[in-house]
Structures are given as structure tokens and as C-alpha cells.
Amino acid sequence: MTSHPDAEALAFFAEGLLEPGEERSIADHIDTCVPCAVTLGELNGVTRVLAEVPAPALPQDVADLLDGRIAEASAERSADDGPMRKSRPGVPSESAPSASVTPISAKRRGFGLTRFMMVAAVAVFVIGGGTAVIGGLMTDRQSETGAAAPLSEESSEENLPDTAQSYAAEGFESGTLYTEDTLTEQATKTLNAAEGEGDMGVQSQEDAEPPHGAQECVTRLEAATGVRVTLVDDALWEGPEGPERVWVLFTRHDAGADVMVLDPICARGGDVTASVLAKESL
Amino acid sequence: MDAAQELPDKELLSRHTQGDEQAFAVLVRRHRERLWAVAIRMMNDPEEASDALQDAFLSAFRAADRFRGDSQVTTWLHRIVVNACHDRLRRRKVRPATPTEDETLDVISNERLGRIGGAPDHASQTESRLDVHAALELLPLDQRMALTLVDMLGYRVDEAAEILEVASGTVKSRCARGRAKLLPSLAHLRNPQPPPDVTSGRGGANPS
Numbered sequence: 001m002t003s004h005p006d007a008e009a010l011a012f013f014a015e016g017l018l019e020p021g022e023e024r025s026i027a028d029h030i031d032t033c034v035p036c037a038v039t040l041g042e043l044n045g046v047t048r049v050l051a052e053v054p055a056p057a058l059p060q061d062v063a064d065l066l067d068g069r070i071a072e073a074s075a076e077r078s079a080d081d082g083p084m085r086k087s088r089p090g091v092p093s094e095s096a097p098s099a100s101v102t103p104i105s106a107k108r109r110g111f112g113l114t115r116f117m118m119v120a121a122v123a124v125f126v127i128g129g130g131t132a133v134i135g136g137l138m139t140d141r142q143s144e145t146g147a148a149a150p151l152s153e154e155s156s157e158e159n160l161p162d163t164a165q166s167y168a169a170e171g172f173e174s175g176t177l178y179t180e181d182t183l184t185e186q187a188t189k190t191l192n193a194a195e196g197e198g199d200m201g202v203q204s205q206e207d208a209e210p211p212h213g214a215q216e217c218v219t220r221l222e223a224a225t226g227v228r229v230t231l232v233d234d235a236l237w238e239g240p241e242g243p244e245r246v247w248v249l250f251t252r253h254d255a256g257a258d259v260m261v262l263d264p265i266c267a268r269g270g271d272v273t274a275s276v277l278a279k280e281s282l
Numbered sequence: 283m284d285a286a287q288e289l290p291d292k293e294l295l296s297r298h299t300q301g302d303e304q305a306f307a308v309l310v311r312r313h314r315e316r317l318w319a320v321a322i323r324m325m326n327d328p329e330e331a332s333d334a335l336q337d338a339f340l341s342a343f344r345a346a347d348r349f350r351g352d353s354q355v356t357t358w359l360h361r362i363v364v365n366a367c368h369d370r371l372r373r374r375k376v377r378p379a380t381p382t383e384d385e386t387l388d389v390i391s392n393e394r395l396g397r398i399g400g401a402p403d404h405a406s407q408t409e410s411r412l413d414v415h416a417a418l419e420l421l422p423l424d425q426r427m428a429l430t431l432v433d434m435l436g437y438r439v440d441e442a443a444e445i446l447e448v449a450s451g452t453v454k455s456r457c458a459r460g461r462a463k464l465l466p467s468l469a470h471l472r473n474p475q476p477p478p479d480v481t482s483g484r485g486g487a488n489p490s
Contacts, residue, residue, distance in 0.1 A: 007465050011458035017451065039465070046461045049468050052435035053414050058318040062332045069336050070310050073343050074303045 005029060010040050012132055031242050034177065038236070041245030041264075048213055048267050071109060167231040169218050169249075170194070171210040178248060179238040184280045187259035190233050191282065210234070213267035214247045220272040227251040227258070237261055237277060246277065257282040287312075291355035299347045306343055312322035313356060315340075318362045323434050324427065326415040330374075331367075338366040353444060360445040364427060371423055417467040425460035428453050433461070 005013070005026050012018050013026045030037050174190045210218065210232035218229045229249050237246040249260040259280050266275035286308045286412070297305035323330035343360045349358055388463070418426050431442040434451065439457075443450040 006462070008459060008462035009464075011462040012455065015454045015458045017454055017458060042465060044459050046464050046468050047433045049414060050464075051416060051436065053323070055319055055322050055434075055436060056328065058315050059328065059332075062318065062328070062335070063314060065332060066310055066314055066336060066339060067307065069340060070307050070343060074306065077301075078303060195365055 002081050004033065004036055007039060007043065010036065011043050012045055012166070014040060027242070034236065034243060037243040038245065041236075044245070044264070045212075048264065051226075051268060052213060070078065104142055145229055168209050170231050171214070172231055172233045176233065176248075177236040177238060177243055178246070183259060183261070183278055184282065187248065187250070187280065188282055190235075190248070191257065193258075194231050194233075194250075211247060211264075213264060214262075217247065217262055217264075217266040217272055217275070218249065220266070221249065221260075221262070222274055227253055230257075239277070292351060295303070295346050295349055295355055298343075304487075309355070309359075310339055313359055317359060319435060320360060320363050320431070321367055323430050324364070325370065326418075330370055333368040334370050335363060338363040341366070343376070357444050361447065364445055366433075368423060371426075413467060417464050421460050421463055425456045425463070427455035429460040429464075432457050436486065 005240040009018070009022075009026060014022075018026065030040060045065040064100045084205055090258060148277040172190065174193060176186050178186050214232050214234070218232065221227065222229060228251060230252050231250040233248040233250070235246060235248050237248075245264060247262045247264055249262055251258045251260065259282055260276050262272075263275040263277055266272045286304060287306075289297070289308070291309060291312070294305040294309045298309070314335070318331065318335060321335045321338075325331040325334055338359075342359055345362075349355070418429070421429070428442060429448060431437045431445060432439060437445070439450050439453050443453045446453065477485065
């Protein structure tokens with residue numbers, strides 16, 4: 001293929017919507033074209049960014065409003081059916097369960113919600129980590145809800161410009177296409193390059209923060225394994241289906257340093273250690 | 283009575299149509315959190331999400347006897363909420379005199395590319411908080427609704443297809459188109475940089 005497929009063609013490719021011939025030619029192209037492989041990775045990134053947008057929980061006043069409207073409608077209907085049946089709008093009768101006792105199991109039932117709650121939890125991590133760049137939805141009301149409470153501490157407007165400083169791990173973009181066979185030497189090279197940069201006093205340069213979404217994976221990985229992540233390289237990995245975008249994490253412990261290749265899917269939640277594609281000691 | 287809370291959705295709906303005064307309220311309490319999540323993400327405005335949700339529940343209240351029972355009650359409720367949001371979004375879309383979608387996205391993307399090429403921008407970090415929704419506003423409604431359900435809320439494609447009453451393939455292609463359109467305006471949130479060791483003649487991370 002001589003010309004690059006456009007983003008839409010890559011998005012269709014990712015969804016498996018292309019004709020076999022076209023699909024093959026794009027697959028071949030991606031094998032040899034790093035920019036297009038990157039674009040493909042970024043299309044997944046769009047999904048991730050969308051999934052990370054925080055949404056406020058149902059505000060109590062809206063819940064009350066809904067109860068009220070339904071009670072009114074119920075009363076109107078009863079009045080139409082026959083004036084003898086009484087129902088007072090807004091006043092729950094003894095048989096109505098109160099809003100506060102809706103069982104958790106009922107709230108969690110059915111499709112979608114569990115996932116949504118997971119996404120919401122991830123969003124809290126994102127904000128907590130300081131990348132509150134997409135916190136536009138936040139409202140004051142929401143800080144009243146338990147799930148969103150941590151947000152109010154970290155995501156206030158005035159904190160935003162300082163978010164880069166709150167990162168524990170440093171970000172880096174070596175542009176390396178890591179492979180399983182050469183991971184150790186590539187990682188050593190990256191580590192030296194990144195440290196060299198720090199020695200030269202440019203540590204606080206602009207891209208010294210981990211890629212968007214990486215911080216919560218780092219946080220969870222640190223919590224799960226007890227390691228300390230010092231550097232995140234936003235890079236590529238030679239996977240079974242060609243180059244994919246990965247976060248290469250450098251960790252430090254008493255005995256030395258390790259490198260871990262992390263699938264960005266970890267940002268979606270779940271067991272973070274399951275997203276580790278490879279691991280080597282340095 | 284606690285028993286009502288244990289009843290399946292369909293039974294509650296059927297009791298409601300037979301005149302049970304509390305059945306629908308139970309249904310609302312059971313699903314309102316989830317449907318609020320849909321509405322707030324569709325509308326990106328608590329007031330409008332609240333209005334859409336009220337409209338939706340009231341119309342479900344009145345239309346319950348037309349529920350055909352060949353889908354889940356939750357799917358049916360989702361459909362009504364999504365339609366209520368759709369109506370409001372359509373009206374909202376008519377209101378401001380914005381340029382057509384593609385033009386605007388191009389402008390956004392050019393600004394971004396300009397910034398990415400030069401010094402990275404802390405200044406834009408604050409403003410980009412709104413970018414996800416600003417960018418979504420500019421998508422055709424069909425794409426936006428598909429992406430909201432699938433990417434933002436994590437519904438499976440077949441669930442979204444049932445809610446939107448279109449084929450799964452249609453949901454996929456709407457999502458794919460939407461993602462491709464959002465890429466230039468959201469890529470900066472992922473901090474993309476072209477790898478320095480690119481051998482191809484094209485340097486951009488986003489060839490098009």
C-alpha cells in the first residue's frame with residue numbers, strides 16, 4: 001500500500017468492518033508503518049478518554065423530583081380512574097419503599113451499570129492522580145455523593161495548572177518499538193536516556209508526566225505489587241498483531257530495577273497485573 | 283411493602299398498567315441511577331439531564347401499556363431516555379449558529395496540531411477539560427449517541443443496537459466514524475507524539 005489509510009479507515013479496520021481485501025492491505029500496511037500503528041492505538045485511546053469522563057451520580061434533588069413527578073402522575077391517573085381512590089402526590093404511602101433503602105443489588109442489576117460504576121471508579125483515580133483535564137462535568141452537588149467525594153479535594157480549578165507536579169512517576173516518550181527479545185537492552189537504553197535528561201536539569205520539561213490514563217494504572221500497580229514506578233515510557237510494543245501502544249513502566253526496588261510492559265487497557269480497571277505484557281529485571 | 287422490590291421488571295410494569303399505584307415508582311427507583319448516567323452523559327448538563335429523565339419516565343409511565351414485552355424493560359426504558367435526550371440534543375443543535383461539524387473539528391484539530399508541534403501547552407490544560415464534550419457536541423447525533431452508549435458508558439454493541447433500534451453493524455460504524463472524527467480533538471489528551479525513529483516519509487502521528 002503506497003498511501004496511508006485515513007483515520008476512519010483505521011477505525012473501521014479496528015471494528016472489523018472492512019472487506020477482507022481491504023482489511024488485509026491495511027493489516028499489511030500497519031505492520032510496516034509506525035505512524036499508522038500509532039493512530040490505531042490512539043483510536044483505542046479515544047475510547048479510553050471517553051470512558052474516563054467523570055459523570056456525577058444522581059443528585060438527591062433530581063431523585064426527589066422524579067419521585068414527585070411519578071407520584072403526581074399516579075395521583076392524576078387514580079383521579080381519572082375514580083375519585084374514590086386516594087393518593088397524595090409527593091407523600092410516599094406506607095407501601096412505597098423509600099429512596100434510601102433501595103437495595104444495592106437492585107441498583108447493580110442488569111447490563112451496563114457494573115461497568116459504569118467501574119468506569120466511575122477509574123475516573124476517580126484519574127482525578128486523584130491529577131489529570132483532571134476532562135473534569136468539566138463536575139458540579140458542586142456531586143461532591144455530596146460518596147463516590148465522588150474524593151474529587152472535591154483534588155480537582156478544584158486552582159489545582160489544575162499544578163497537576164504535573166503531583167505525579168510520582170515521570171513520563172517519557174522514547175519512541176522505542178520494544179520487542180520481547182530485546183526488552184532488557186532497550187529498556188536500559190531508555191532508562192539511561194531518561195536519567196541523562198534528568199541530570200541535565202531538564203527534569204521538569206513539559207512532557208515529564210505519564211501519558212493520560214497511565215497514572216491510575218501506576219497507582220494500582222504500586223498498590224498491588226508494592227513496587228515503586230519511577231518512569232513511564234509511552235511507547236510501542238511488537239505484539240502478535242503488530243505494533244501496539246504500550247506503557248513501559250520502570251520500577252525501582254532494593255535489589256535493582258525492573259521493567260514492565262503494560263497494556264493501556266489497564267486504565268479501564270480490573271486486575272492491573274493482568275495487563276502486564278512482559279516483565280524483565282534490569 | 284418489600285415484596286414489590288423483589289418483583290421482576292415486567293411484573294412491575296404489568297401491575298402498573300393494571301392500576302397498581304406503587305409499581306412504577308419501584309421501577310423508577312430501580313433504574314434511575316443507571317438511566318441518570320445515560321442522561322447526564324448524553325446531555326452534559328444536570329438541568330437538561332434531569333428534564334430529559336423526567337420526560338422519559340413520565341412518557342414511560344403513560345406508554346407502559348404499549349410495552350410489547352419482546353425486549354427487556356431496561357432496554358425499553360433506555361430507549362425512551364435516549365429518545366428524550368435525542369429530542370433535546372436536536373433542539374439544542376439547532377440553536378447556536380455553529381459551523382458544520384467537519385469544519386469545526388478541523389479548526390480544533392489544526393489548533394491542536396499547531397500546539398503539539400511547538401511547545402507543549404500547560405495553558406490549554408484547563409480549557410481542555412471541556413474538550414471531550416465540546417468535541418462530542420460537534421459529532422452528528424447518531425454517532426454521538428452510539429459513542430456515548432458504547433465508549434462512555436460501556437454498553438455492549440448489541441445492547442446499544444437494541445436501545446437505538448439499529449443493527450449492530452450500524453452501531454459499530456457509527457462508533458468508528460465518531461472515533462475517527464474525535465481523534466484530532468482528543469489526541470492531545472493522550473499526549474501523542476510521533477516516535478522520533480519513524481522511518482516513513484510521513485511524520486505525523488495522525489496521517490489522513
